[in-house]
Every structure is written in C-alpha cells, then in structure tokens.
Amino acid sequence: MINNNYFINAIRFVLLVLVQVLIFNRLNFFGFINPMVYIMFLYWYPIKENRATFIGVCFLLGLTIDFFLDTMALNAASTVTIAYFRPTIMRFVFGVNYEFQSFKLGNATKVQQITFLALLIVIHHMVFFTLEIFNLANILLILKKVIFIGPATLVLCLLFGSLFSVRKE
Amino acid sequence: MQQIINFVIRYKNFLLYICLLTLSLVFTIRSHSYHQSRFFNSANYVSGRIYETSNNFFSYFGLDEENSKLIEENKRLRDELFNMGFADSVPLDSTKRQYTIIIGKVIKNSYANPRNYITINKGRKDSIKPDMGVITDKGILGIVENTSQNFTTVQSILNENSNINAKIKGTNNFGSLIWDTKDYNIVQLIDIPRMVPLTIGDTIVTGAMSSIFPENIPIGTIKKYDLDNSNSLYTIQVALFNDMTNISYVYIIENKRRPEIIQLQSETDGNDQ
Incomplete structure (x- = not known):
C-alpha cells in the first residue's frame, strides 16, 4: 500500500511537470494566461504523510518546473509556501473533521473541495507574481495577473480533478 | 543545549520551509539584478x-x-x-x-x-x-x-534585462532598445535626443555600436513617440517586425x-x- 502510494505520487509528479511545461505553458491564452495545473499535486498528495517530506517534494516540483521555464526559482518559492501552509488551509476549510484519522478529501463537500483548491491557487499566484514582477509600485499589474490567471488555473484544475478523481484512496 | 534541540525538533517544518524559501528567494532576486543563472536554465x-x-x-x-x-x-x-549590379558570384576570402x-x-x-x-x-x-x-x-x-x-x-x-543598441534607419542617432514588459509586439527605444526628426512608420535597425549584431538588421517600425520626463529625450514605441x-x-x-x-x-x- 505504501509502495503503491509512492509510485502513484512519482507518476503524478512526472506527468504533471510534463503536462505543465509541454501543454499549459504553450497556451498563452489572450497572450498571457498560462494556467498552472501542477498545483493539483498538492491537492492530491496524501494528508497523513510526513510534513517535512511533503515540503521537500513540493520544493523539488517547483524547481523542476523552473528548470523548464527559465523562471529561476519562482515556482519553487511559491510551491514551497503553499506546501507549508496546506495544513493550516485544510484546518480552516474542513474544520475539526480534518483532525480525524478517517478524514478523506473525497468525503468533503464539493464546496469545501473547491474552496481548498482556490485558496491554494490564490496564495500560490500571489507569491508567484509578486516575486516575478518584484515591484510593489506595479501592484495593479500583480493583481491583474492573479485575477485573470487564478480563475483559469482553478477551472482547469477542477476539470483535471474530475477527470482523474481519487475515489479509492 | 537540550532546549535548542527541542526547539529545532518542534519547529523543524517551519525551519525547513524558511530554508527552502530563502534559497529560492536568493536565486530569484539575483536574477532580477543580474543575468539568468548558469545552472537553472532549460539548456540542460x-x-x-x-x-x-x-x-x-x-x-x-x-x-x-x-x-x-x-x-x-x-x-x-x-x-x-x-x-546589386554585379555578377552573382563574388570571390570571398574566408579570412x-x-x-x-x-x-x-x-x-x-x-x-x-x-x-x-x-x-x-x-x-x-x-x-x-x-x-x-x-x-x-x-x-x-x-x-x-x-x-x-x-x-x-x-x-x-x-x-526586462535586455538592452540592445539600435538606431533609426539611415541616420546615426543611437539609442537603447528595452522592453517595458507590457505588450509582446512592442518594444521601446530610449535615449534618442529631442532634436532628431521622427516620423511614425520609420524603420528601426540595429546600431553599429554593438559588437554582437551586424549593423542594419531590421527591428521594427515607429508606432508612437513621446518625450520622457526630462523633456529632452524621446521614448519611442517600436512595433516589431517579428511575430514573437x-x-x-x-x-x-x-x-x-x-x-x-x-x-x-x-x-x-x-x-x-
């Protein structure tokens, strides 16, 4: 079972990186909208795993994407941030249910799942574009990018989520 | 000592997060002021x-x-x-x-x-x-x-780190070609003095001051021009020939x-x- 989990996560890691760099970063919808679907890795990752490993793996995920996109360590910084805050967000979204051993993402309501995903995306995009533009004088540009790219990411992540749902885990 | 170890164990996730974040911030911020990293690039x-x-x-x-x-x-x-007015094969000395x-x-x-x-x-x-x-x-x-x-x-x-020597075709008025990150079809030519006569539609080409590009390689045409804050230099919006x-x-x-x-x-x- 544990081996199986590792295997699934490794496959997910590789596939999400490939899908991200080969498909979604070529979209350039309206010239600048490139949804970041690799955030689904953090959404799908098992909840009860070791937290330090999780943060490390997410850092690696971000860095791999950075290698492909020549974005220095922007993706790594924003991914490691949401990886660290994921338990906090989960406690906020799912309430006390999250503390129980039997808690599963699939059992939560649709609204809770979407809120969880949306919060991950918003935090990720805020960190990402703040660092990318790196100038608070351009805060409107940062907000514009978050407001346009965030929903695009959310929609595509939800589509991905329903395509490859994790009912059995 | 015991307490320090306890502290590290208790906050190990936080410390790990801070370490990794600092690491990535260092890489990122260095690239803002300087060039792309030698190691983190897609040429691997x-x-x-x-x-x-x-x-x-x-x-x-x-x-x-x-x-x-x-x-x-x-x-x-x-x-x-x-x-060109002469035979199409001209002897060339490769040296x-x-x-x-x-x-x-x-x-x-x-x-x-x-x-x-x-x-x-x-x-x-x-x-x-x-x-x-x-x-x-x-x-x-x-x-x-x-x-x-x-x-x-x-x-x-x-x-935004790009800076290329460029001039207006047929003249010797040099400026620097930069990008303001707003539109992928338009770059900016700055530092052209005010007395230079400009016309919308003029061609911008590479200048002779660059040791990288040969002179007179086309870049784009003038789309719009304004004086900058000091009122002595033009900022020219250049529409690129290339579809980027x-x-x-x-x-x-x-x-x-x-x-x-x-x-x-x-x-x-x-x-x-």
Whole structure:
C-alpha cells in the first residue's frame, strides 16, 4: 500500500511537470494566461504523510518546473509556501473533521473541495507574481495577473480533478 | 543545549520551509539584478531533450507556413542580388569574413513573462558561445545567454534585462532598445535626443555600436513617440517586425572580431584607472 502510494505520487509528479511545461505553458491564452495545473499535486498528495517530506517534494516540483521555464526559482518559492501552509488551509476549510484519522478529501463537500483548491491557487499566484514582477509600485499589474490567471488555473484544475478523481484512496 | 534541540525538533517544518524559501528567494532576486543563472536554465540535458522531442512532433504542423516564409526570404534575397549590379558570384576570402552564421531551431519559446527566454537546439558542440546575436528572417530576436553541450538559451528582446543598441534607419542617432514588459509586439527605444526628426512608420535597425549584431538588421517600425520626463529625450514605441509568438528557425551570428573589440575596450578601461 505504501509502495503503491509512492509510485502513484512519482507518476503524478512526472506527468504533471510534463503536462505543465509541454501543454499549459504553450497556451498563452489572450497572450498571457498560462494556467498552472501542477498545483493539483498538492491537492492530491496524501494528508497523513510526513510534513517535512511533503515540503521537500513540493520544493523539488517547483524547481523542476523552473528548470523548464527559465523562471529561476519562482515556482519553487511559491510551491514551497503553499506546501507549508496546506495544513493550516485544510484546518480552516474542513474544520475539526480534518483532525480525524478517517478524514478523506473525497468525503468533503464539493464546496469545501473547491474552496481548498482556490485558496491554494490564490496564495500560490500571489507569491508567484509578486516575486516575478518584484515591484510593489506595479501592484495593479500583480493583481491583474492573479485575477485573470487564478480563475483559469482553478477551472482547469477542477476539470483535471474530475477527470482523474481519487475515489479509492 | 537540550532546549535548542527541542526547539529545532518542534519547529523543524517551519525551519525547513524558511530554508527552502530563502534559497529560492536568493536565486530569484539575483536574477532580477543580474543575468539568468548558469545552472537553472532549460539548456540542460533533460529539459532540452524533452523539449526537442515534443518539438519534433509539433513542428510538422507548421511546415507549410515555414516553407512560404523561406520562399519569401529567398525572393527578397534574390531581389537584392539581381539588383546589386554585379555578377552573382563574388570571390570571398574566408579570412576576411567578419560574421559567421549558424542555423538553429527554437524548441521552447515564451513571451508571457517579464523575463522571457528562448531555447534553441544547438549548443557548444555547434560552437555557440554566450553573447552571440540571434536573428530570424524578419529581424532580431535576442542574445545567447547560456549554452550546454547540445542546447542554448537566448535572452529574448522581450526581457526586462535586455538592452540592445539600435538606431533609426539611415541616420546615426543611437539609442537603447528595452522592453517595458507590457505588450509582446512592442518594444521601446530610449535615449534618442529631442532634436532628431521622427516620423511614425520609420524603420528601426540595429546600431553599429554593438559588437554582437551586424549593423542594419531590421527591428521594427515607429508606432508612437513621446518625450520622457526630462523633456529632452524621446521614448519611442517600436512595433516589431517579428511575430514573437511564432518563431521556428533562427540564425545565430558570430562576430569574429568581437574578442578583439572586447580586449581593446578592457585595455582602454584599464588604462583610464
């Protein structure tokens, strides 16, 4: 079972990186909208795993994407941030249910799942574009990018989520 | 001591997070002030191979368009050749040639970020070195930034760190070509003095002060111009000839005299101090 989990996560890691760099970063919808679907890795990752490993793996995920996109360590910084805050967000979204051993993402309501995903995306995009533009004088540009790219990411992540749902885990 | 260890154990996740975040911030912030990292770029073996494989599939869809581009360029070159007024074969002494050209193919292109880089399927093996100029049939594209054995990353002109010497065609008024990160079809030419007469539609070409590009390579046309804050210099909006969203084959230019120029400049600078 544990081996199986590792295997699934490794496959997910590789596939999400490939899908991200080969498909979604070529979209350039309206010239600048490139949804970041690799955030689904953090959404799908098992909840009860070791937290330090999780943060490390997410850092690696971000860095791999950075290698492909020549974005220095922007993706790594924003991914490691949401990886660290994921338990906090989960406690906020799912309430006390999250503390129980039997808690599963699939059992939560649709609204809770979407809120969880949306919060991950918003935090990720805020960190990402703040660092990318790196100038608070351009805060409107940062907000514009978050407001346009965030929903695009959310929609595509939800589509991905329903395509490859994790009912059995 | 016990307490320090306890503290580390209790906050190990937080400390790990801070470490990794600092690490990535250092990499990122260094790139804002300076160039792309030597190690974190898509010219490495793995990403280069993956991009190349995917490009091998997708490039078939653009063959038709690529053919018409080539025939268009051939037509233009033949036109120039026939109207030059002398025989079409001129003896050339290869030792006197200043520029050599290497062809490459774009395997990854981006234009949606403030710092865009293009990856090309030629590398050190094909004698590509940093700071060589990259152009297409229509105009300039960027400057080679990093090379690996088989791949090269190019700092696109759509990069906020990009700074290229350019001038108005037919004159000797030089300025710097930069990008304000707003529109991928438009770059800015700054530092043109106020007394220079400008017309909308004038052509902008590369200047002679660059040791990277040959002179008079087309860049774009003047779309709009305004005076800057000091009211003495123009900021010109230049509409690019290149369609930056659709680039496949490129020419990489090597200036054989560049090492000499660089050496001379550094000697002169050394003498001043």
